[in-house]
Amino acid sequence: MSMLALGLLFGGVTLLVMATGMPIAFSLGFVAIVFMALFMPAASLDTVTQNVYEEMASITLLSIPLFILKGAAIGRSDAGRDLYLAMHAWMQRIPGGLGIANVFTCALFAAMAGSSPATCSAIGSAGIPEMRRRGYSPGFAAGIIAAGGTLGILLPPSITMILYAVAAEVSLGRLFLAGIGPGLLLVALFSLYAAYRFAKEFRTAHAAFEREGTHSAYLEQKTYSLHEKIEMLPRVLPFVILLIGVMFALYGGYATPSETAGLGAVLALVLIAVVYHVWRPVQLGPILGATLKESTMLMFIIGMSLLFSYVMSYLHISQSAAQAIVAMHLSKWMLLAAILFLVIVLGFFLPPVSIILMTAPIILPPLRAAGFDLIWFGVLMTIVMEMGLIHPPVGLNIFVIKNIAPDIPLADVIWGVLPFVGLMFVAIFLICFFPGIATGIPDAVMGPPVVR
Amino acid sequence: MSPAADPPGAQGGGPARHAGLLGALERAMAAINRLVVFAGMLALLVASLVLTYSVFSRYLFKAATDWQDEIAVFCIVGAVFLAGAWVQAQRGHVGIEALSSVLSPGINRIRSVVVDVLTLAFCAFFAWKSWTLFHEAWVDKMTTSSTFAPPLTIPYGLMALGMTLLVVQIALQIAYYFARRDTRASG
Numbered sequence: 001m002s003m004l005a006l007g008l009l010f011g012g013v014t015l016l017v018m019a020t021g022m023p024i025a026f027s028l029g030f031v032a033i034v035f036m037a038l039f040m041p042a043a044s045l046d047t048v049t050q051n052v053y054e055e056m057a058s059i060t061l062l063s064i065p066l067f068i069l070k071g072a073a074i075g076r077s078d079a080g081r082d083l084y085l086a087m088h089a090w091m092q093r094i095p096g097g098l099g100i101a102n103v104f105t106c107a108l109f110a111a112m113a114g115s116s117p118a119t120c121s122a123i124g125s126a127g128i129p130e131m132r133r134r135g136y137s138p139g140f141a142a143g144i145i146a147a148g149g150t151l152g153i154l155l156p157p158s159i160t161m162i163l164y165a166v167a168a169e170v171s172l173g174r175l176f177l178a179g180i181g182p183g184l185l186l187v188a189l190f191s192l193y194a195a196y197r198f199a200k201e202f203r204t205a206h207a208a209f210e211r212e213g214t215h216s217a218y219l220e221q222k223t224y225s226l227h228e229k230i231e232m233l234p235r236v237l238p239f240v241i242l243l244i245g246v247m248f249a250l251y252g253g254y255a256t257p258s259e260t261a262g263l264g265a266v267l268a269l270v271l272i273a274v275v276y277h278v279w280r281p282v283q284l285g286p287i288l289g290a291t292l293k294e295s296t297m298l299m300f301i302i303g304m305s306l307l308f309s310y311v312m313s314y315l316h317i318s319q320s321a322a323q324a325i326v327a328m329h330l331s332k333w334m335l336l337a338a339i340l341f342l343v344i345v346l347g348f349f350l351p352p353v354s355i356i357l358m359t360a361p362i363i364l365p366p367l368r369a370a371g372f373d374l375i376w377f378g379v380l381m382t383i384v385m386e387m388g389l390i391h392p393p394v395g396l397n398i399f400v401i402k403n404i405a406p407d408i409p410l411a412d413v414i415w416g417v418l419p420f421v422g423l424m425f426v427a428i429f430l431i432c433f434f435p436g437i438a439t440g441i442p443d444a445v446m447g448p449p450v451v452r
Numbered sequence: 453m454s455p456a457a458d459p460p461g462a463q464g465g466g467p468a469r470h471a472g473l474l475g476a477l478e479r480a481m482a483a484i485n486r487l488v489v490f491a492g493m494l495a496l497l498v499a500s501l502v503l504t505y506s507v508f509s510r511y512l513f514k515a516a517t518d519w520q521d522e523i524a525v526f527c528i529v530g531a532v533f534l535a536g537a538w539v540q541a542q543r544g545h546v547g548i549e550a551l552s553s554v555l556s557p558g559i560n561r562i563r564s565v566v567v568d569v570l571t572l573a574f575c576a577f578f579a580w581k582s583w584t585l586f587h588e589a590w591v592d593k594m595t596t597s598s599t600f601a602p603p604l605t606i607p608y609g610l611m612a613l614g615m616t617l618l619v620v621q622i623a624l625q626i627a628y629y630f631a632r633r634d635t636r637a638s639g
Contacts, residue, residue, distance in 0.1 A: 021552050022567045023545035030574040049581040053529070053611060059521045062528040066500050255507045262503025262524065269500075288493035293544055295496075295528075296535040300545060349548055 003320045010035060010317055014308075024354060025300035028308040035311050044314070048307065055306035056299070059258040060166055064302075065295035066261035067157050071113035072291045073268040077276045079239050080109055080122030086232040088130070089224040096198030098134055099144055102127045103190045106148025107183065111155035112243050112268075116389050120149035120400040128405050135205060138408040139416030140197055146397040146413065147190055147420030150386040153352065155183040156247065157260065160352045160385060163302065164378045167360035171375075172257045173250065174449070177442040178375050182383060182431055189423045197419075238271050251445060298353060305357035318361035325366040332370050336377075336432070339363045340384050347388025355385060375449070379438040380431060387424050390417045474624075474631055481624055484617065485538040492531035499527040519600040529607050533614030537621035565629045572622045579619050582612035 013034070017027045036044050056062070074080075087105045091097040102123065110119040124145040131141035153160040156176035165172035246264045249255040255263055269287075273279035278287075312318045330338060342363070346355045367377055389397045401413055431437050443449070470478055506520035539545055547567075552560050586608040588594070595601040 017570075018548050019551055020563060020567050020570075021547045021549055022571060023547040025545055026571045026574050027547070029578065030570060033574065033577060046581065046584070049578060049585045049608075049611065053585075053607060057525050057529060057607065059525055062499075062525050065496060065528050065532070066503070069496055069500065249507065254511055258521070258524070259503045259507045262500040263507055265496075265500040266504045285493070288496060289489065291496060292489060292492045292531060292535050293539055293542070296492075296532050296539045297544055297546060299528075299532040300536060300539075349550075351546070 003316065006039070006315060007317045007321060010312065010315070018349070023300075024350070025297075025304045028301070028354070028358075029304040032304070032307045032311040035315065039315055040311070051310060052303050052307050055310070056303045058166065059256075060162060060172065061302060062299075063258035063261035064159050064162060064298060065291060066258075066265045067114050067159060067162075068295050068298075069265040069288070069291040070261070070268040071115045071118055072287045072294075073265065073272050074109075074239065075113045075115065075118040075122050076287050076290070077272040077278055079112075079236075079272070079276070080105075080119075081126040082232070082235040083109055083239065084123055084126045084130075086229075086236045089229045089232055092224060094195070095202075096195035098131055099136065099140075099194030099198050100191045102131065102141075102144045103148050103187055103194055106145065107151045107155065107187045108240070108243070110149060110152030111183075112239055114152055114157050114159060116149040116152045116386075116397055117400045119152050120145055120397045121404060123148065124401055124404045128401070128408075135201070136198075137201060137412075137416075138405070139412035140201070141416070142401045142405060142408055142413040143416030143418075143420055144190070144194060146390045146395075146401050146417045147423075149397050149400070150389050150424075151183055151186060153386055153389075154179045154186065154379070154382055156180070157257070157264070158382070159298075160356065160382050161378065162257070163353055163356045164360075164381065167356050168364055168374050168378060170378065171446075174375055174442040174446055175378050176250075176257075177445055178379050178438045179382065181437045181441050182379050182427060185430065185437055186383075186424065186427050189427060190420060193419060193423055235275060238275055242267050242271060301351070301353055302357065305354050309357055309361055312358075313361055319365075321362045322365040325362070326369055332372075333432075335366060335370055336372065336380075339367065340380065340428075343381055343384045344388065347385055352382075352385040352388070356381070373435065373439060373449070375442065376431075376435050376438050380428060383424055383428055383431075387421055391421055470628065470631055474627055477624060477627075481537075481541070481621060485541060485621075488534045488617065489538050492535045495527040495531040499524040499531075502527070518598060519602075522596060522598060522600055522602055526602070526607050526610075530610035530614075533611045534617065536614050537617035540618055540621045540625070561629070565626060568622055568626050568629070572619065572626065575615055575619045575622060579612060579615035582608065582615050586612045 010031070014027070014031045017031055018024065020027075022030070033045070033048065036048065084101070084105045087101040087108075088098060091101040091104070094100055105127065106119055106123050109123055110116065113119055113122070124142075127145055128138075128141045131144070132138055152158065156179055158176070158179060161175050161179060162172060164170075165175050242264070246260055246267070249263060250257060250260045269284075278284070309318070325335070343355060343359070346359065350358075364374060364377075368374060389395060395414075395417075398410070398413055398417060401408070402410060439449075502520050502523050506517045509515040510517050552563065555563060586605060589604040589608050594604040596604060
């Protein structure tokens with residue numbers, strides 16, 4: 001069978017099996033084993049489990065459940081609400097400050113929790129009602145939260161980045177640092193948009209008031225005294241210190257990334273015990289249970305994706321596909337655009353974890369050959385996959401929002417989110433033209449990359 | 453990346469919905485899952501504590517950290533594989549649901565049972581190969597390649613046990629389907 005036919009058959013069968021609704025993890029494993037049985041030596045079937053175990057038994061990959069644990073601990077406490085209230089109180093004087101406070105809270109919280117959906121539900125359940133009470137249009141309020149939540153997979157520690165670092169064999173520490181600049185850029189863009197949109201909605205409300213005396217909550221100013229503001233800090237500061245402390249342990253050379261995960265989880269549990277008195281087994285049960293459930297689901301997908309990639313590479317499908325892409329002699333930027341487009345399309349169907357592990361062996365060699373920095377590309381790919389979280393048809397965050405605020409029509413949420421998708425495109429262009437946004441911080445902290 | 457929204461233990465702990473042998477099996481499986489999930493939660497905590505200890509021991513006592521990573525790996529691999537059946541009991545392994553939303557309910561039921569049978573076949577194969585791997589590691593006294601060198605029978609055994617539980621769980625879910633169909637046919 002020709003390489004092309006084999007590749008198409010492999011891809012086709014995979015899509016078909018997945019389309020039946022078979023869980024992604026089992027679909028990948030199933031297809032891998034069927035192709036092993038048909039096209040590979042019989043002995044390979046005997047070592048399939050050893051293969052999966054050896055691929056999975058990396059402490060970097062297995063730190064993922066611990067990052068999830070840290071996120072669940074913080075996400076299920078009241079830290080999100082308190083962080084939000086504090087941000088709100090401190091930023092109220094800025095025009096559109098409430099919206100901006102939401103963006104900042106999402107970013108901070110996402111960096112601590114490392115999960116987009118968790119951020120959306122924690123910050124959204126406090127933020128959306130508050131913004132609506134203050135007159136923000138429902139779509140705008142939902143858009144801010146949905147988009148803010150995506151910052152979680154860009155700001156360290158990010159599960160998506162751990163997988164990318166493993167798949168692309170790049171330094172995880174460097175990749176984490178490379179996410180910070182673009183993360184801040186997105187925070188800035190989102191904030192500017194929030195301020196602009198606030199000004200616009202405020203003017204409309206003001207004009208309506210002048211004309212017809214229609215009262216709008218927009219026109220009221222709520223102020224906090226300095227005393228109130230300072231009172232809010234003790235509950236929030238520990239978490240910010242946790243965030244900074246864990247990063248310090250990582251980059252100060254005190255801890256490996258996986259140890260950072262363990263340390264972060266333990267510290268988060270200690271903090272919620274001290275600050276929110278969450279320490280009884282009955283309170284910890286749901287946190288650990290949710291962690292175990294999400295980790296198991298994720299690690300099954302990861303393990304089976306690794307098996308899937310192994311088969312793809314054993315049969316030379318990934319290598320041939322990569323060569324075919326190189327042989328097309330696309331210009332550097334056309335290649336990048338085509339690959340990002342592929343990632344967007346895959347994002348319609350698959351969670352980021354599978355996209356990375358399944359496509360890395362195909363798309364990374366051509367990118368490397370074209371002279372792209374793989375750390376830089378990792379950041380771009382992460383942003384593109386973030387977009388997949390907020391655009392239809394999957395758009396997980398949209399559905400999380402729909403859960404928190406069931407009375408906002410889905411269409412409003414989607415229209416509210418679209419401008420943020422646009423802003424993410426702007427960020428992607430900016431990072432393409434000014435790669436230093438991503439690579440500047442790691443180069444400054446860890447020295448220039450070693451040329452391979 | 454499912455939103456970890458629903459409370460754990462909501463499923464698997466509830467009253468059995470089936471009578472007779474199937475109900476007994478369902479209750480037994482739910483009890484096993486509860487036990488296993490408890491062990492999994494503990495394992496996650498242990499892994500975090502061990503890695504935290506690793507940071508401090510290196511910093512404070514300048515001690516070499518050779519065993520911590522492996523203990524953490526074993527804990528997490530064990531937790532993940534053992535919890536596989538419990539997640540399956542809640543239908544928590546995500547799939548692409550696009551097709552199920554357009555099919556009629558009748559065809560959808562058939563689709564889902566076919567999917568379950570395929571999943572069962574895959575998991576049964578995987579469980580079988582895990583046990584042969586375990587056996588091999590047992591006979592050859594295989595260890596990891598580190599200086600700490602713990603036996604590989606530990607993770608392989610946990611993987612095999614977890615996959616076996618998963619097979620039982622899926623088999624039960626298929627059995628529920630046929631039990632329901634019989635009730636509908638007779639009622």
